[in-house]
Amino acid sequence: MGNVLLSVIRRDLLLAFRRRADVLTTLFFFVIVVSLFPLGVGPEMKTLRLIAPGVVWVAALLASMLSLQRLFAADYQDGTLEQMLLAPHPLGVIVLGKIVAHWMVSGLPLALMAPLLGLQFDLPPEALGILFIALLLGTPILSFIGAIGAALTLGLRGGGVLLSLLVLPLYIPALIFGAGAVEAYIAGVNPEGHLSLLAALLIFSGLATPWVTALALRIAME
Amino acid sequence: MAQEALLSLALVPLNRPYSMLEVVDLSCLRGERTLFTNLSFTLSPGELLQVAGANGSGKTSLLRMLCGLSAPIAGEIRWNNAAARGEDFNRDLLYISHHSAVKEELTPIENLLIASSFAAAPLTQPQALEALERIGLGGREHLPTKALSQGQKRRVGLARLLVSNAPLWILDEPLTALDVRAVELIQARLAEHLAQQGMIVLTTHQTLQVPGITPRRIELG
Numbered sequence: 001m002g003n004v005l006l007s008v009i010r011r012d013l014l015l016a017f018r019r020r021a022d023v024l025t026t027l028f029f030f031v032i033v034v035s036l037f038p039l040g041v042g043p044e045m046k047t048l049r050l051i052a053p054g055v056v057w058v059a060a061l062l063a064s065m066l067s068l069q070r071l072f073a074a075d076y077q078d079g080t081l082e083q084m085l086l087a088p089h090p091l092g093v094i095v096l097g098k099i100v101a102h103w104m105v106s107g108l109p110l111a112l113m114a115p116l117l118g119l120q121f122d123l124p125p126e127a128l129g130i131l132f133i134a135l136l137l138g139t140p141i142l143s144f145i146g147a148i149g150a151a152l153t154l155g156l157r158g159g160g161v162l163l164s165l166l167v168l169p170l171y172i173p174a175l176i177f178g179a180g181a182v183e184a185y186i187a188g189v190n191p192e193g194h195l196s197l198l199a200a201l202l203i204f205s206g207l208a209t210p211w212v213t214a215l216a217l218r219i220a221m222e
Numbered sequence: 223m224a225q226e227a228l229l230s231l232a233l234v235p236l237n238r239p240y241s242m243l244e245v246v247d248l249s250c251l252r253g254e255r256t257l258f259t260n261l262s263f264t265l266s267p268g269e270l271l272q273v274a275g276a277n278g279s280g281k282t283s284l285l286r287m288l289c290g291l292s293a294p295i296a297g298e299i300r301w302n303n304a305a306a307r308g309e310d311f312n313r314d315l316l317y318i319s320h321h322s323a324v325k326e327e328l329t330p331i332e333n334l335l336i337a338s339s340f341a342a343a344p345l346t347q348p349q350a351l352e353a354l355e356r357i358g359l360g361g362r363e364h365l366p367t368k369a370l371s372q373g374q375k376r377r378v379g380l381a382r383l384l385v386s387n388a389p390l391w392i393l394d395e396p397l398t399a400l401d402v403r404a405v406e407l408i409q410a411r412l413a414e415h416l417a418q419q420g421m422i423v424l425t426t427h428q429t430l431q432v433p434g435i436t437p438r439r440i441e442l443g
Contacts, residue, residue, distance in 0.1 A: 003339075004339075004340075007336070007339045007340075011336050014328070014332070015325060015327055015328070018327035018328070019327060074325075077321075078321055078322065078323060078324065078325065078326075079319050079320075079321025079322060079323040080323045080325065082291060082317070082319055082321065082323065083317070083323045083337065083340055083341075084340065085291060086289055086290070086291070086312050086315060086317050087312060087340045087341065087342070088309045088310070088312040088313035088341070088342045089309065089340075089342065090309070094340075221291055221292075222291070222292045222293065
């Protein structure tokens with residue numbers, strides 16, 4: 001079972017590497033959206049510090065919407081998804097592998113980039129660290145929950161918009177606790193509570209969503 | 223000659239060769255239209271079933287049902303006296319649809335190695351190279367698949383036929399877009415599979431000439 005997981009992850013990373021442009025588009029989208037805010041709001045340090053966590057997190061949510069549509073679409077079009085459904089392995093494990101690979105190319109780069117972008121908002125170094133940890137815990141949640149939406153909207157016309165409507169509301173808990181962790185730190189409160197809740201959310205979504213996604217994929221393929 | 227070369231390519235023995243596929247009173251509905259009702263047949267080791275019918279008569283729908291990709295509105299499909307679903311059934315099944323399941327970004331060898339690892343019958347690099355050589359992609363193993371012609375892309379997908387150990391093959395139009403030599407090669411491979419007590423269900427609009435085999439036919443629509 002572990003073998004399947006690893007071979008799916010390796011396959012999807014290889015495919016992402018061959019289609020680097022897709023990965024870079026998402027990352028640049030994130031960088032540009034976050035960078036527009038200081039320019040638009042003006043050099044008011046206090047305001048910038050205040051809005052920074054929310055801006056970075058909302059940009060991360062939107063960037064994840066961009067990449068989610070690609071999670072299953074290519075495999076659906078060329079028939080690989082059929083083969084995955086017919087593989088003698090639990091579909092949930094294959095889906096888990098795809099989600100992990102998706103996070104590594106679409107979520108992890110955002111988390112790594114965020115501290116650098118946070119500098120534009122005059123965040124203190126410790127707050128940048130917490131922003132990084134919160135995104136490290138939070139971006140996989142986005143991939144996990146988003147996978148359900150991506151599976152449900154597979155093959156639909158205008159699936160992208162529907163996907164946003166389905167998934168964005170489900171992102172709210174991650175957004176609240178993720179942005180809240182940094183805000184708490186800036187306000188002088190211990191952010192541990194927020195981060196623990198985020199971790200709990202991550203564990204829960206990691207355990208539950210691959211199986212729900214697998215079910216949704218079977219329905220989409222009927 | 224081609225056939226002799228193929229015979230040595232049975233890389234792995236079939237798993238569980240003595241099985242039977244039974245289809246009982248199967249009905250299929252697509253949208254508002256009934257495509258077929260009360261379809262029954264059995265397939266025993268060494269038999270080939272050709273599903274015939276006009277475009278839109280439900281051939282692909284039937285094959286997808288046999289694979290377990292879609293559920294019939296009535297009737298049942300049994301494999302080895304159990305419902306034809308789940309991981310054990312999947313282990314015994316090779317399905318090649320009209321989608322090639324070939325990734326354009328990957329090379330033929332990567333495609334074949336990945337497909338075989340999904341099918342839980344992992345190949346070694348030399349075995350995969352051998353199979354691609356046999357199917358006529360020698361020298362192109364490491365080119366990106368998108369640089370290949372349509373027929374060559376088909377061959378990348380069909381290379382799985384050469385290395386499969388599944389007893390039940392379900393093939394949707396395996397002969398389209400192939401040249402004469404490739405068609406001969408595939409038909410020889412089908413004959414070999416049947417000789418090993420494998421089973422095949424396929425659709426094709428071409429005349430099937432599997433050496434030594436009279437295909438059974440069912441007509442849909």
